Amino acid sequence: MTPERPAERRAAGTSLADRATESAQRASPAAMTANGFGYGSRPVYLDRAVYTTITIASVLIAYEGWKNLKLWAAAGVILGPVLAMFAAHVFSASLARQAELHERPGRSEQMKIVRTELRFLLLAAPAIALLIILTAAGVSLGNSIQAIIFLEGASLGFWGFVAGRRAGLAGWPLARTVVFGLIVGLIVLALQLLLQPGHASLVA
Numbered sequence: 487m488t489p490e491r492p493a494e495r496r497a498a499g500t501s502l503a504d505r506a507t508e509s510a511q512r513a514s515p516a517a518m519t520a521n522g523f524g525y526g527s528r529p530v531y532l533d534r535a536v537y538t539t540i541t542i543a544s545v546l547i548a549y550e551g552w553k554n555l556k557l558w559a560a561a562g563v564i565l566g567p568v569l570a571m572f573a574a575h576v577f578s579a580s581l582a583r584q585a586e587l588h589e590r591p592g593r594s595e596q597m598k599i600v601r602t603e604l605r606f607l608l609l610a611a612p613a614i615a616l617l618i619i620l621t622a623a624g625v626s627l628g629n630s631i632q633a634i635i636f637l638e639g640a641s642l643g644f645w646g647f648v649a650g651r652r653a654g655l656a657g658w659p660l661a662r663t664v665v666f667g668l669i670v671g672l673i674v675l676a677l678q679l680l681l682q683p684g685h686a687s688l689v690a
Contacts, residue, residue, distance in 0.1 A: 531605075532652070534575075536645050538609045541567050543638035543674045552628050557621050560631070561614045568610040575603045613638065639671030 545567045552560065579599045583591045591599070613634045620630040646667025650660040 532645060532649050534606055535609060536642065538568060538571060538606060539638050539641055539645070540670075540674060541571065542610065542613060543635050544677070546631055546635050546638070547674070547677050552631055555627065557618070557627070560627055561617060564613050564617065564634070565607075565610045568607055572603050572607055575606065576600055579603065612641070636675065639674045640668070642671040642674075643668040 542564060545563065549563055555563070576599055579602075580591060580596060583595060583599065616634055616637060617630050620633060621627065625633070643664050644667070646663045646665075647660070650663035653663075655663060
């Protein structure tokens with residue numbers, strides 16, 4: 487076996503160092519926000535989907551005064567927190583990109599961030615669609631909101647299923663992931679029983 491020359495060892499060491507640096511850069515918060523992991527990676531999308539779902543359900547549970555709202559105003563209450571999270575994500579992603587580039591991101595970079603974050607506004611679509619359908623069917627606004635809260639809670643089981651499938655799980659391990667998501671959903675629904683939307687029984 488031919489001994490490895492010092493120059494070759496240095497080259498190999500440099501290559502390993504470069505790979506380590508590149509890996510660390512990909513794992514940094516700024517890179518995760520502005521590059522592949524954050525903008526095109528399903529794990530982060532699942533993260534956003536889960537806590538956006540919980541946020542919508544929490545707002546619907548805590549909000550008072552549904553009886554005084556029209557349909558469009560109720561839809562605004564659902565969309566409002568998602569818009570706030572969209573703005574927060576755009577702002578934080580811009581700051582992370584600026585920290586990475588050591589300068590303000592250009593217009594194209596900013597538009598890339600905005601276009602990516604716009605996708606999360608779709609998370610409000612199922613709740614608003616169900617609200618419109620139930621209202622058109624003659625269901626009262628209060629009952630429609632309760633149905634949406636149940637939908638949001640049950641959807642956590644769906645996101646658990648998606649995450650499990652992405653992780654390559656099947657059978658009982660996949661079922662456990664779904665059940666865990668449903669348990670979190672039950673916790674959200676338990677809050678509804680305590681707070682009673684529109685009555686605020688714990689506040690009085």
